[in-house]
Amino acid sequence: MSTASKTQAVSNPNRRLISLSNLLPWAFAALFLLCLPLIFQSSSALTIMNQMAITIVFALSYNMLLGQGGMLSFGHAVYMGLGGFFAMHVMNMVEYEGLWLPLPFLPVIGGLFGMFFAFLIGSFSTRRAGTVFAMISLGVGELIAACSIIIVVFFGGEEGISGDRTMGPEVLGVDFAAQSEVYYLTVIWLLIATVLMYLFSRTPIGRIANAVRDNEERAEFLGYSQRRVRWMSFIASGFFAGIAGSLFAINFEILTEENLNLATSGSILLITFLGGVGFFVGPIIGAIVFTLLQTVLGLYTEIWSLYLGILFVSCVMFFPGGFAGIIAMHRRPLALGKLNLLFGPYLKVVIPALTSVLSLAAILEISFHKRHSFGDDHEMSLYGITFDSHGYQALGFTIVIAAISLFLVSRILPSIKAAWDEANHAGDAQ
Amino acid sequence: MNKFKSLLVGAVVAGLGATSAMAQEKIRIAFIDPLSGPFASTGNQGLSIYRHAVDELVNKRGVLLNGAAEFEIVPFDNKISAKESLIQLQVAIDQGIRFIAQGASSGVANALTDAIKKHNKRNPDSQVIFLNHSAVDPALTNDKCNFWHFRFDANADIKMDALTDDIAGNEDIKKVYIIGQDYSFGKAVAAAAVRFLGEKRPDIEIVGNELHPIGKVKDFTPYARKVIASEADAVITGNWGGDMVGLGKAVMGAGFTKPIYTYYGATSGITANFGDQGDGIVKLAGAGQVNPPLSADAEAFTTSYYEKFPELDLGQPQMANVAPMLAVAINEVGNADDVKAIAYALEGMEYDGILTGKTVMRESDHQAIQTVTVQGQTSEGLTFDYDNSGHGMIAETIVELASADAPTTCKMKRP
Amino acid sequence: MALFLVNILDGLVTGLLLFMLCSGLTLIFSMMGVLNFAHASFYMLGAYFAYQISTITGFWMGLLVAPIIVGVFGAAIERYGLRRVHKYGHVPELIFTFGLALLIEEVIQFFWGKSQMAYSEPEALNFAAFAIAGNSFPAYKVFMIFVAMGLFLTLLYILTKTRIGMTIQAALSYPETVQNLGHNVPLVFMGVFGVGTAMAGLAGVIAGPVLGTFPGMAVQLGSIVFVTIVIGGLGSLWGALVASLIIGWLQTFAAAYNVAMEDILTAVGFTKPENIWDHPLQDLWTLTLPQIGPILPYLLMVFVLVLRPQGLMGKRET
DSSP, X not given: OOOSOOOOOSOOTTSOSSOHHHHHHHHHHHHHHXXXXXXXXXXXXXXXXXHHHHHHHHHHHHHHHHHXXXXXXXXXXXXXXXXHHHHHHHHHHHHHSOOOOOGGGHHHHHHHHHHHHHHHHHHHHTTSOHHXXXXXXXXXXXXXXXXXXXXXXHHOGGGOEEOOGGGSOOBTTBOSOSHHHHHHHHHHHHHHHHHHHHHHHHSHHHHHHHHHHHOHHHHHHTTOOHHHHHHHHHHHHHHHHHHHHHHHHHHHSEEOGGGTSHHHHHHHHHHHHHHOTTSSSHHHHHHHHHHHIIIIIHHHXXXXXXXXXXXXXXXXXXXXXXXXXXXXXXXXXXXXXXTHHHHHHHHHHHHHHHHHHHHHHHHHHHHHHHHHSOTTOOEEEETTEEEETTSHHHHHHHHHHHHHHHHHHHHHHHHHHHHHHHHHOOSOOO | OHHHHHHHHHXXXXXXXXXXOOSSEEEEEEEEEOOSSTTHHHHXXXXXXXXXXXXXXXXXXXXXXXXXXXXEEEEEEOTXXXXXXXXXXHHHHHTTOOEEEEOSOHXXXXXXXXXXXXXXXXXXXXXXXXXXXXXXXXXXXXXXXXXXXXXXXXXXXXXHHHHHHHHXXXXXXXXXXXXXXXXXXXXXXXXXXXXXXXXXXTTOEEEEEEEEOTTTXXXXXXXXXXXXXXXXXXXXXXXXXXXXXXXXXXXXXXTOOSOEEXXXXXXXXXXXXXXXXXXXXXXXXXXXXXXXXXXXXXXXXXXXXXXXXTTSXXXXXXXXXXXXXXXXXXXXXXSSSOHHHHHHHHTTOEEEXXXXXXXXXXXXXXXXXXXXXXXXXXXXXXXXXXXXXXXXXXXXEEETTTTTTOOOOOOXXXX | OHHHHHHHHHHHHHHHHXXXXXXXXXXXXXXXOOOOTTHHHHHHHHHHHHHHHHHHHXXXXXXXXXXXXXXXXXXXXXXXXXXXXXXXXXXXHHHHHHHHHHHHHHHHHHHHOSSOBOOOOOGGGOSEEEEETTEEEEHHHHHHHHHHHHHHHHHHHHHHHSHHHHHHHHHHHOHHHHHHTTOOHHHHHHXXXXXXXXXXXXXXXXXXXXXXXXXXXXXXXXHHHHHHHHHHOTTOHHHHHHHHHHHHHHHHHHHHOOOBHHHHHHHHTOOOOSSGGGSTTHHHHXXXXXXXXXXXXXXXXXXXXXXXXXXXXXXXXO
């Protein structure tokens, strides 16, 4: 079974692993992340950024399976959750049994436990790829999620288990009570984990994982056991998932069944795919966009998950490369020096496209309000306008706007397509 | 400065922070419950009761700080997840909200009470109060009690006390079958049932006491068969949501015609689903009552609720007490900023609940003591029905100040 | 003994209901190689459509019309969604149906809200058909058994005795050859997907009143359907039947008998610790069979996949 991801991740193998041009983006990212709290100071903003960082690590570890290894897992939350639960127990041992362990090193422990379970379960689940792997991951996921309710001693039942991160020895005078201190801890681990995962994708085993994904038999002929390669990727992925789980434990100081269940496993698939499985940065983009959608869109609208569903399905249908894929599509025009050809058409389409998206969303919002608002609550406000959602004027108006803007978009599309073809044409400019 | 800050944060958590020009001071209560997803109906019902109580009992009457302030309910969707609740808690605190209300799911309540305890310890200048309106796990006011948590609902033990009074008074009941969801609340219900029945009617035989996986049972028929086979005279269950509908329908469908004692066997589509079959069979133990109305005031309050929210139900009467009691505490302190003083004012407060009669916030464990009723499903003599189905619950056994002297293991540490 | 008999019958109802879902899923899989993650969502759609129709014209019209609507909807999804994704490969197809399942659940909530619908069995079947030792067996469940059996026999007949069935079976093994012979394979695919989803819709119509019609009904059944066809062997109709019945009985009997771990451990010779709630092995001691009932199918699936990846009666892997 082959996968769809037409990855370009494997770039020129002759390039040296460490060079200035390689290091520069990382340095920028690190600097940017460390400066972020100067802009967003409130602890809720920090919490959301921490949440983002955790999701990034988790999504990257998931992509080690899906993107690099071609293994579709419906139960990856298990490794993050188990890592997190163990980290939480260790945190409690620090508090109650006087175990000496500074908090910043906790993720290593969680990672090792995640790795251990990946080792165990991977020993039989990675024998085959494709549907069998997907189904085993689903079964194991459901099993462990169900066990978390039954085994109360370890998982704490539906309440989960909680701890207090501030009880460990102080590190450089920091006790991690404040959200900003936790942010720096999380970000440093985010950078470490990301660099390690990036390096892993550059190691021979990471590259062979790609080969196995693309053609199992050919990889076997080259002398690599496809099963072994998958198992190795799986173990590494479990390690980083465990790190994400420990970071979760540190941030939220509680782990519940939710950290293990199918819904979490499903959403990480969604995040990774939205971001783009074929690219290393894909899951990072996906995690950022998803967290923002969830927290910010969730504040504005009750039907945020409907939008998410629509976005996801249309992404699978029209842009299987995800967000990163869309960005990467522009690499060729950039290399040809023809990116400027695209600016005009893009600029032309942006307003009608935005209007159509907003007006389509408005149609959904108004119909939803009309259907589910309470009793005589006809008043509704959208985009800062307050109106009567039960009258036909508002709905009619938005439908007209949507129709006009969609028509405009459909008129502009051919010119974009022409410009696109031109920009990707290797011949002379103009 | 607050405005400036909220503008900065705006990029991430905008939307609710910016309040419009205000004539009166708005005192905000963050309502953190599921407003989307499978449990949204529970959250929306609670939100409607809060809003109605705030409008009718506080804002319209101008009682808050002599009319100088008004309550505003700010909804936050926690998607019934502990993690989301903690994030929303953080967002609410950042917006300057100091009163946090939550109730759907004891699991979430446990996470919140723990997080609030830590937050208040770590951030003494932005302390918050946790108003728990319906999470009934007894542990919250026993082993896990803390100063910042106040429970307005009767906890599982109190409800079971009233419920077993009803059973004890029924001489026809000789055998009881206990079944519940396999988690802390289901276990608490089962333990309380065994304990109270043992005290009140040692002659009753408990012919079944079992737990089933929560939310995972597709078909309750095998369980119903066991109930029938045990020849039980009554069933006790703490099930809620889909597990309540599934169990109730299966047991009645298998030919059971004796009482089924529940905690949550009404509203949110459950009453409509039971329909005629449930009349005279389904019983529910809960705080306060809607039928028959306690007073003319209560009837007017309920009538106007149903005018405003015809598709929802006033299924949790004790929720109407939360905001008004908070208002009394704020009035006593004289401002809404000294959270610690407000918490002290809430302790031991006596209040005349519109649907719950005389209500006391017990000082020792912050558990509200109020009227608890055992209600039966019927379609006759109702002032208000549920689910617009023509069926509803009517109070049959009424216990005022129920379990006022119940022991608690709470050792409250006061700041 | 009487109770045993009742449980056999209850398990049969559960199993046959599962089979109605699994048959469509396995048919779609064997034809198109697509594991339709959204299959249970079509089951949910069937229940909701039937509920909506039943509020206007009564149950029987819903029974007839709702599966057809679901089938047409399914065919449209195949034509305009799945076919598009097909060219990217199997994993994206699986991801597409996964997204579809999420989307359908949201759309259902958009239209019908989140509460349980008051969808109930028709008055004509609302009586106890017979009773065994005080346990009444509703006539509606007898009706369910007949519908499921009828579906199975019809399906078997069509697949083995008719021309269409032959074409389907041929397209299964040699799609190119069949196409070269002048058959329109894409059309066959669309038809199979439509029929498969219509069968899921039919299952929803008849299960809705018994198991409840609410937005979580697809998720509740979704993964178990997968498990069943994986155990039975992907693509095998008989395997789906056998596995459905096994799982139906497994779940019924697991819930019906309170086998407690305590009894087993004591019988083996261990003694129960005094203060069980402080004991590290408390969960082991208090474990009962009904508690682990719902996870037994997953356990069974993992075992089957590890030991016999093609399933009980399957002929091929993945």
